[in-house]
Amino acid sequence: MHQLVAASPVSNDRTSPERPGVSGAAEAEPSGKHGAVQSGSWRRNSGKQIPYCSHANVVEEHWTMTDAPADIPYSVLGLNHLAVAVPDLEAASEKYRTVFGASVSNPKPQPEHGVTVVFVKLPGLTIELLHPLGDASPIAKFLQKNPRGGLHHVCLTVDNINHAAQHLKESDVNLLGDGKPKIGAHGDPVVFLNPKDTNGVLVELEEASGEMHNFTHEKW
Numbered sequence: 001m002h003q004l005v006a007a008s009p010v011s012n013d014r015t016s017p018e019r020p021g022v023s024g025a026a027e028a029e030p031s032g033k034h035g036a037v038q039s040g041s042w043r044r045n046s047g048k049q050i051p052y053c054s055h056a057n058v059v060e061e062h063w064t065m066t067d068a069p070a071d072i073p074y075s076v077l078g079l080n081h082l083a084v085a086v087p088d089l090e091a092a093s094e095k096y097r098t099v100f101g102a103s104v105s106n107p108k109p110q111p112e113h114g115v116t117v118v119f120v121k122l123p124g125l126t127i128e129l130l131h132p133l134g135d136a137s138p139i140a141k142f143l144q145k146n147p148r149g150g151l152h153h154v155c156l157t158v159d160n161i162n163h164a165a166q167h168l169k170e171s172d173v174n175l176l177g178d179g180k181p182k183i184g185a186h187g188d189p190v191v192f193l194n195p196k197d198t199n200g201v202l203v204e205l206e207e208a209s210g211e212m213h214n215f216t217h218e219k220w
């Protein structure tokens with residue numbers, strides 16, 4: 001079981017320094033199996049500090065948690081990105097930029113994956129906008145079924161993609177395609193899991209590198 005966090009009463013003021021994990025300065029939460037979980041703040045272009053909270057303390061205070069088995073040979077390090085398939089990349093980019101205040105990259109074709117990608121950066125979250133590229137795009141049918149677009153997949157960062165793939169195989173979770181990692185849009189190895197084996201959600205795993213989440217306009 002997790003060690004419960006000795007938290008002070010939770011304040012409704014999201015910027016209160018008394019609220020665990022959401023004060024202005026970065027704090028380390030208690031170490032778990034996978035090491036210290038970082039929480040802290042995210043600085044926007046405006047220079048304004050926005051508190052960022054994983055809700056971990058709140059969950060640990062109010063819910064009973066059961067730890068993962070100790071022998072899992074790899075670790076999920078966090079959410080890498082959410083991917084949204086869209087019928088019009090330019091219109092969707094503009095919506096995220098002007099409605100949600102996100103920074104957006106220029107579109108970049110990924111011929112190996114049959115998609116064109118725009119990265120959308122928000123505090124604590126990267127969204128990948130996807131549009132079909134070429135005749136055999138793996139997202140073509142999805143867009144036919146969802147002409148206004150839709151949440152296409154969830155990508156998790158892992159520390160070792162080969163160990164992850166082996167563990168999934170032993171857990172009867174099948175990888176799509178030939179099962180071999182391809183290089184994804186960030187330049188890191190990725191695999192996709194069959195949504196039939198993951199409660200109907202298409203999950204991508206990406207092996208972490210130093211570049212994770214650090215996309216810049218120069219690179220794109």
Ligand SMILES: C[C@@H](C(=O)O)C(=O)SCCNC(=O)CCNC(=O)[C@H](O)C(C)(C)COP(=O)(O)OP(=O)(O)OC[C@H]1O[C@@H](n2cnc3c(N)ncnc32)[C@H](O)[C@@H]1OP(=O)(O)O
Nearest residue numbers: 110113138139141142152176184185186192195200201202
């Ligand atoms: C650049 C890179 C990166 O991040 O670095 C990317 O994002 S590449 C992003 C694009 N690449 C990929 O998505 C690669 C992995 N995806 C694939 O191989 C394919 O899209 C499949 C997931 C196998 C679906 O293939 P396809 O659309 O041809 O088949 P289909 O329409 O007959 O669907 C087969 C079954 O999968 C379900 N299905 C289809 N797309 C789904 C999705 N996004 N999420 C959950 N389920 C999905 C359908 O409902 C159907 O279920 P029922 O059988 O129950 O009716």
